[in-house]
Amino acid sequence: MAEISKSYEPRDVEKKWYAAWQAAHAFAGRPAADRQPYCIVIPPPNVTGVLTMGHVLNNTLQDILVRRARLEGRAALWIPGTDHAGIATQTVVERELRKQKKTRHDFGREKFVEKVWDWRHEKGGIILEQLRRLGASCDWDRTHFTMDPAYSRAVLAVFVDLFRKGHIYRGKRLVNWCPASQTALSDEEVIMKPVNGTLWQVRYEIVDRPGEFISVKTTRPETIPGDVALAVHPDDPRYAGLIGKSVWRPLNRAQIPVVADTAVDREFGSGALKITPAHDKVDFEVGARHHLPVIDVLNADGTLNELAGPGLAGLDRFAGRKKAAELLKESGALVGEEAYQNNVGYSERADVPIEPRLTWQWWLKYPRVEEAKAAVRDGHIKFFPERWSKVYLHWLENIQDWCISRQLWWGHRIPVWYRKGLNKEKLTEADLKDPAKVHVSFDGPADKENWFQEDDVLDTWASSWLWPLATMGWPDETEMKKAGFDYFYPTTTLVTGPDIIFFWVARMIMAGLEFARPGAPLEKRIPFRNVYFTGIIRDHLGRKMSKSLGNSPDPLDLIDKYGADGLRFGIISIAPQGQDIRFVEDRIEFGKNFCNKLWNACRFRQLSGPAGDNASLAAIAARLDAAKFDADDHAILDRILATTRDLEKCFREFEFSAGIQALYGFFWNDFCDWYVEVSKAKLQSDETRANCLAIQDLVLRQTLLLLHPFIPFITEELWQLLGYGTADTFLMRDARLEDSSQLAAALENRGVRLDPAKTLRVSLLKELVSSARQLKASAGLAARSDLTYYLLNTAATNLVEVEDVARLLRLMGAKAFRVVGQAPENCPAIVTAAGTLYLEIKGTVDAAAEKQRLAKEQAALEKHIAATEARLANKAFTDKAPPAVIEGAKKQLAELQAKRAELERLLKALD
RNA sequence: GGACCCUUAGCUCAGUUGGUUAGAGCGUUUCCUUGACAUGGAAAAGGUCACUGGUUCGAGUCCAGUAGGGUCCACCA
Numbered sequence: 001m002a003e004i005s006k007s008y009e010p011r012d013v014e015k016k017w018y019a020a021w022q023a024a025h026a027f028a029g030r031p032a033a034d035r036q037p038y039c040i041v042i043p044p045p046n047v048t049g050v051l052t053m054g055h056v057l058n059n060t061l062q063d064i065l066v067r068r069a070r071l072e073g074r075a076a077l078w079i080p081g082t083d084h085a086g087i088a089t090q091t092v093v094e095r096e097l098r099k100q101k102k103t104r105h106d107f108g109r110e111k112f113v114e115k116v117w118d119w120r121h122e123k124g125g126i127i128l129e130q131l132r133r134l135g136a137s138c139d140w141d142r143t144h145f146t147m148d149p150a151y152s153r154a155v156l157a158v159f160v161d162l163f164r165k166g167h168i169y170r171g172k173r174l175v176n177w178c179p180a181s182q183t184a185l186s187d188e189e190v191i192m193k194p195v196n197g198t199l200w201q202v203r204y205e206i207v208d209r210p211g212e213f214i215s216v217k218t219t220r221p222e223t224i225p226g227d228v229a230l231a232v233h234p235d236d237p238r239y240a241g242l243i244g245k246s247v248w249r250p251l252n253r254a255q256i257p258v259v260a261d262t263a264v265d266r267e268f269g270s271g272a273l274k275i276t277p278a279h280d281k282v283d284f285e286v287g288a289r290h291h292l293p294v295i296d297v298l299n300a301d302g303t304l305n306e307l308a309g310p311g312l313a314g315l316d317r318f319a320g321r322k323k324a325a326e327l328l329k330e331s332g333a334l335v336g337e338e339a340y341q342n343n344v345g346y347s348e349r350a351d352v353p354i355e356p357r358l359t360w361q362w363w364l365k366y367p368r369v370e371e372a373k374a375a376v377r378d379g380h381i382k383f384f385p386e387r388w389s390k391v392y393l394h395w396l397e398n399i400q401d402w403c404i405s406r407q408l409w410w411g412h413r414i415p416v417w418y419r420k421g422l423n424k425e426k427l428t429e430a431d432l433k434d435p436a437k438v439h440v441s442f443d444g445p446a447d448k449e450n451w452f453q454e455d456d457v458l459d460t461w462a463s464s465w466l467w468p469l470a471t472m473g474w475p476d477e478t479e480m481k482k483a484g485f486d487y488f489y490p491t492t493t494l495v496t497g498p499d500i501i502f503f504w505v506a507r508m509i510m511a512g513l514e515f516a517r518p519g520a521p522l523e524k525r526i527p528f529r530n531v532y533f534t535g536i537i538r539d540h541l542g543r544k545m546s547k548s549l550g551n552s553p554d555p556l557d558l559i560d561k562y563g564a565d566g567l568r569f570g571i572i573s574i575a576p577q578g579q580d581i582r583f584v585e586d587r588i589e590f591g592k593n594f595c596n597k598l599w600n601a602c603r604f605r606q607l608s609g610p611a612g613d614n615a616s617l618a619a620i621a622a623r624l625d626a627a628k629f630d631a632d633d634h635a636i637l638d639r640i641l642a643t644t645r646d647l648e649k650c651f652r653e654f655e656f657s658a659g660i661q662a663l664y665g666f667f668w669n670d671f672c673d674w675y676v677e678v679s680k681a682k683l684q685s686d687e688t689r690a691n692c693l694a695i696q697d698l699v700l701r702q703t704l705l706l707l708h709p710f711i712p713f714i715t716e717e718l719w720q721l722l723g724y725g726t727a728d729t730f731l732m733r734d735a736r737l738e739d740s741s742q743l744a745a746a747l748e749n750r751g752v753r754l755d756p757a758k759t760l761r762v763s764l765l766k767e768l769v770s771s772a773r774q775l776k777a778s779a780g781l782a783a784r785s786d787l788t789y790y791l792l793n794t795a796a797t798n799l800v801e802v803e804d805v806a807r808l809l810r811l812m813g814a815k816a817f818r819v820v821g822q823a824p825e826n827c828p829a830i831v832t833a834a835g836t837l838y839l840e841i842k843g844t845v846d847a848a849a850e851k852q853r854l855a856k857e858q859a860a861l862e863k864h865i866a867a868t869e870a871r872l873a874n875k876a877f878t879d880k881a882p883p884a885v886i887e888g889a890k891k892q893l894a895e896l897q898a899k900r901a902e903l904e905r906l907l908k909a910l911d
Numbered sequence: 912g913g914a915c916c917c918u919u920a921g922c923u924c925a926g927u928u929g930g931u932u933a934g935a936g937c938g939u940u941u942c943c944u945u946g947a948c949a950u951g952g953a954a955a956a957g958g959u960c961a962c963u964g965g966u967u968c969g970a971g972u973c974c975a976g977u978a979g980g981g982u983c984c985a986c987c988a
Contacts, residue, residue: 006948007950008948192985220988268988343986385916391984398984540922542980566950574936582924583923584924587937590937599948600951601947658926672948676947780941782953783942785945813953861932874969
């Protein structure tokens with residue numbers, strides 16, 4: 001067995017084990033009749049993306065779940081893959097082309113799509129490689145991509161199916177248009193931002209009352225040429241006589257009517273509203289109600305067109321805005337302007353203001369909305385933290401039809417063909433249902449030459465909403481069988497960010513309910529049973545991490561610096577359930593330090609004695625000798641059992657940072673700081689050595705099992721180095737984590753009955769040791785190890801036993817420790833629960849300093865006693881509090897009073 | 912406008928059905944390279960739990976309100 005080196009060097013260890021695991025296909029998830037399934041599908045990252053801290057958190061959590069499930073003996077499967085990310089990817093490739101002064105139109109659709117595929121083949125594997133560095137135990141043989149042929153077939157089959165069911169329709173409506181990407185967007189892809197602009201006041205002259213005007217306020221004067229009316233509130237007395245009259249449109253001068261509509265807010269501005277149906281949602285509705293025409297003055301790229309009139313046509317919308325204001329000023333129509341902040345919708349991807357634009361698009365009326373609500377409301381799908389279910393339900397309550405078509409080239413081209421010669425813009429509802437005019441199918445019409453295909457592609461989310469289905473072979477039955485659909489669906493847990501609860505989570509639920517196992521009960525059709533929402537990682541100032549701010553560290557740099565395990569440990573330790581996380585690198589260093597501590601504790605074990613039979617928990621337990629157990633042995637086994645229980649609870653409740661804290665506290669404080677230290681004495685005696693080594697092995701083995709999901713690399717390495725595995729096996733694949741009851745049973749089988757009295761004694765010994773060190777330090781003798789301590793014990797029972805003394809001496813740093821019945825003279829002292837501890841000092845004691853120290857403690861004690869006395873004196877408390885609490889308070893008071901008496905005695909002795 | 916979250920030590924954060932004197936890591940001060948680990952050990956300092964009320968024998972924890980910070984939804988031109 002190789003010797004464990006002095007410090008942990010993650011780089012080679014990580015490389016070695018990841019390669020070994022992969023070569024053995026150890027991550028493969030296969031159905032097994034005698035095992036419970038456990039399945040996670042990865043939230044597919046953008047195919048051209050790179051790893052961010054958000055990915056690190058998200059994927060570490062998934063890996064923790066999947067690795068823990070494996071150790072529990074479940075057939076665990078984690079399906080990886082990537083998303084083609086329509087707009088994002090197309091934009092990236094177009095940006096590259098622009099560097100060569102070209103656009104996608106220079107290549108044409110087919111050539112351009114080829115170029116995107118090239119790009120994908122070149123860059124598409126990066127993020128998955130990076131996930132491997134992190135230790136992600138995905139079943140890589142089952143990697144999927146949303147544009148793979150099989151996946152695409154699923155996407156298009158769903159389109160055809162929903163079209164036939166009447167859920168998908170084509171409609172001309174005002175959509176969110178992104179002038180940069182030149183495509184429609186869904187409502188979810190628009191983010192509102194406050195923008196500082198100008199509110200212009202413009203007057204419209206009344207046609208038959210020259211010299212009289214109606215004024216309106218607008219933030220968008222460039223759309224005035226698109227005005228088709230002014231609207232006022234029907235009950236507004238100011239305009240009562242004007243309804244039905246006409247006014248002069250001040251730009252592209254023409255007569256437009258004044259209409260009455262309740263949509264107008266009388267309080268705002270002058271109470272009159274200009275109606276521009278082509279460029280505003282409310283205006284569009286008003287226009288429809290009053291049968292007004294639509295004048296679209298914008299081109300697809302956001303420039304003004306001929307309808308905007310001379311002076312404006314050809315200008316960009318922002319330049320046009322300025323110009324329009326100037327023109328109005330010249331003509332005297334502009335009567336005021338003020339600084340104004342309003343909310344403007346921005347394209348999430350391109351980060352430019354969107355334009356409401358009237359276009360033909362494909363729409364989806366969501367299926368299974370009511371079932372989707374019920375699935376979460378009735379607990380078939382559980383959200384962690386639970387509060388997100390409210391957000392989810394609220395969205396479903398107000399759900400709007402989904403614009404699923406995109407004017408892009410990169411994506412799933414909509415499987416609709418139109419008969420040649422038809423004008424797409426003039427199709428009626430009846431035409432769309434007439435198979436002689438419109439053909440909808442996966443394969444297309446047999447006589448393709450007589451048809452032309454729809455240009456639009458589908459929204460990326462209209463493919464990723466099928467992720468849990470299509471990654472398991474759906475809808476092809478042979479493929480589903482191969483993928484184990486029957487066994488693994490519904491998946492167990494989805495781990496994702498709350499920012500895509502509408503984009504993805506809700507839609508996957510509806511897709512699952514609609515398409516999985518038709519006719520089966522709801523709980524068989526849902527795509528997952530649990531959804532764990534992570535927090536968002538922010539920088540130390542609380543800002544969202546983003547590329548443009550440059551405030552996101554590169555996770556790969558962090559892995560180089562602290563190791564993947566250190567990064568994982570650190571990030572999970574600061575990620576409580578559902579709270580946002582402020583990233584501080586200190587915590588990652590903390591993770592690295594923990595790994596080094598673990599490493600060295602195992603090194604200590606290795607250096608302490610030869611390995612025994614370590615092949616299983618039973619084998620190690622067989623080496624325990626209950627007759628040789630002392631209090632420390634009892635206490636450490638009690639703690640590892642409790643920690644095992646704690647972790648079980650943490651996994652049940654998705655409390656990972658609590659889990660890691662429990663492991664940290666146990667391992668660092670209980671095992672390293674105490675048990676390893678007391679071991680040093682035990683190991684020197686032939687009498688106790690073997691039993692002590694067996695306990696170390698039992699504890700370390702269990703600790704490695706509990707830690708492995710969090711820090712897989714180092715635990716695998718140590719598992720092997722300490723011989724807990726057998727030849728050709730992995731901790732990650734072949735080991736089984738005994739649960740707390742199995743662990744307790746293994747101990748009992750060896751006659752080990754954990755004794756609470758002994759655990760309690762250890763806490764007394766700890767207090768003694770820490771008091772002894774305190775005495776040394778305050779006497780300025782911290783470095784000395786040749787001191788003598790006396791423990792005054794006048795009680796009938798002796799709390800410190802002979803067998804404890806050797807260990808106490810080592811930990812106190814003392815040469816002698818004596819239990820005495822009479823107080824020694826001239827020694828500084830501390831009152832402990834085990835008796836008063838004295839430090840023998842050569843020379844004179846600084847009585848003043850000693851008095852001060854004791855008096856300070858006395859003051860704190862007095863305060864505490866007073867509070868406890870007051871509590872017990874309160875009749876309401878003694879009447880109403882539970883007996884256990886009252887008993888506890890009484891006992892505590894007695895102890896405090898005894899301590900006070902002893903302190904008073906010590907103070908008196910100093911006088 | 913509606914909903915939700917946060918405010919605890921200098922910093923980053925825990926605190927699970929209300930119940931001893933509120934914890935951790937980092938940082939700070941002092942001491943220690945003792946044969947697992949200086950990526951370490953020991954000791955110490957540091958908090959009126961944002962504020963104001965309420966419920967309760969008892970509130971960091973439950974309720975209401977206020978202030979500050981954040982997120983989501985809806986948006987009046």
